[in-house]
Amino acid sequence: MNDSTTVSELNLPATVTFPTGIPGFESLTAYRLTHSETEVGYVFRLRAEADAEVEFTLxxxxxxxxxxxxxxxxxxxxxxxxxxxxxxxxxxxVWKDASAPAAQGLNANIGGPILINIEKGLGIQKLIDQPRFEFSDQPHAECSISN
Incomplete structure (x- = not known):
């Protein structure tokens, strides 16, 4: 991608390993993490190292x-x-439905966020039956993760 760069300036791992893969892509465990900066923030991409046709927008x-x-x-x-x-x-x-009108915008998988350990380059897709959210009028509020 011409507008994507590595994430080294964000101090994020360039490669993310998903020990059990991403659901539907279990055999693909290593992904390159890149990003593009937009007016509203960063758009990240995970591209499978073993299959460049498999790419996710985050x-x-x-x-x-x-x-x-x-x-x-x-x-x-x-x-x-x-x-x-x-x-x-x-x-x-997120993804764009190719058959939808241009004005429809993006779709999001709110029940399956991607979690990445930025220190160790490890990731999972967490599947959630009933997501719990805290809504805020502050677009850059802190995320809460309980473990």
Whole structure:
């Protein structure tokens, strides 16, 4: 991507390993993390190292005043290996429906945020049956993660 750069200036890992893959893509565990800066914030991309056709677009949910309240179970904690909640970056997977009118905008998977341990380059997609959020009129409010 011409407008994407590596995330080194953000102090984020260039490669993220998903120990069990991303649901639907379990065999692909290593992804390159890049980003583009927009008027409203960063747009991140995860591209599978083993298959360049597999790429996910991610955004910070706080851009939409949406703050996840997450609890990690023991297996998720083991996969992420985070010692502190501030090590976890929460991202929202978004996509554009090619058949939808241009004015419709983006769709978001609010029930499956991507969690990345920015210290260790480990990630998971957390599947949530009933997401809990804290809404804020501050677009850059702190995320809360309980573990």
């Amino acid at each position: 955004v910070d949910p706080r851009l939409y005043a949406l703050n996840y309240v997450l609890e990690l179970d023991d297996a998720e904690q083991a996969q992420l290996q985070a010692d502190d909640p501030t090590e976890i970056m929460v991202l929202l997977m």
